Amino acid sequence: MAEALQNYDAIVLGAGGAGLMCAAVAGQRGRRVLVVDHSDEPGRKILISGGGRCNFTNIHAAPDRYISANPHFMKSALGRYTPDDFIALVDAYGIAWHEKTLGQLFCDGSARQIVALLMDECAKGGVAFAFGDAIAAVDHADGRFRVTHGGRVSEAPALVVATGGPSIPKIGATGFAYDLARRFGLKIVEPRPALVPLTLGGDEVLFRSLSGVATEVVAQAGKGRFREAALFTHKGLSGPAILQASSYWRHGEPVGIDFLPDAPTGWALAAKRERPRATLRSLLSAMLPDRLAETLAERVNLPGDLANLPDKGLADVERRLGDWRFHPSGTEGFAKAEVTIGGISTDGLSSRTMEARAVPGLYAIGEAVDVTGWLGGYNFQWAWASGWAAGQAL
Structure with missing residues (x-):
């Protein structure tokens, strides 16, 4: 038999980064908040991020580093809660951090420090928690939301969907947010894996x-162009440059790789003049990992000394190595995707409050929404900013 009805000002579904931030902000504003999560502990994605050190923000966070069907939607939240704001919070807790590369900030110690910070902020606001509670039902009538969870029933005039997307199902990620949003008439932008390794098939096997x-490259897919390391795997391509490009890649399209981003124009012809007895293989071995140089030289198939190779052939080699076209057979899917592109359409949400226009009191934040950041702390910054925006509005 279910327990007596419990009343709150807001119920937050999901104890990830966005949900905890939202609950903390609303709680400290005097709202009675309940956070419900089917996991036994909060912040599971935070705990595994950044190799366990949590890449908690990026100092270069800006709207043009996010992907959404509406490229303007994230401007309000990101502008009102910035990386500096979260850094100030981290500093207030005495958590040591460092910049790794490209503006990526990591804890010196453990990602658990970020989860502890968020839980402490929630405690300051008197936030209640229901961990390990599967959500059995969500009902809405007379301007109130009723959530049945773990044998209990809780009710509030506001409901925040912060259950993320389906990436990394091994930590409990599901498409729950989408099913719930559809029930309330919100549209869904087709979800697909993002920041995910690409697979190779056919003659690229x-x-x-x-x-x-691994080697440093410039990887390009669609409008995305990234200079970082690429890594070959037993399934295809990975590494930061590839994960970044994957967010812009669509099935059937190529991914262009510049294997020699620092090589000047005309490098092959210059080498022919300066080292006529060298081979293309030895030339590439001086610039790339040996196994990669060997494979590329085999594919280019220009054997013999440089002196005996036609200028046109060498110019073609330059062109190919500067924009080597891979045709991925797919991705490694949600199981290996760090985040999800797509989700609850921003068309039905207020960019200032994250509230659904057609359903007063219903909010959607974090990865559940069709806003996806680049690799390197951008998605956490969206979690903090969108959570803060909703928490201010509750």
């Missing part, structure tokens, strides 16, 4: 033999 080889 031979590149899998390079598993473990």
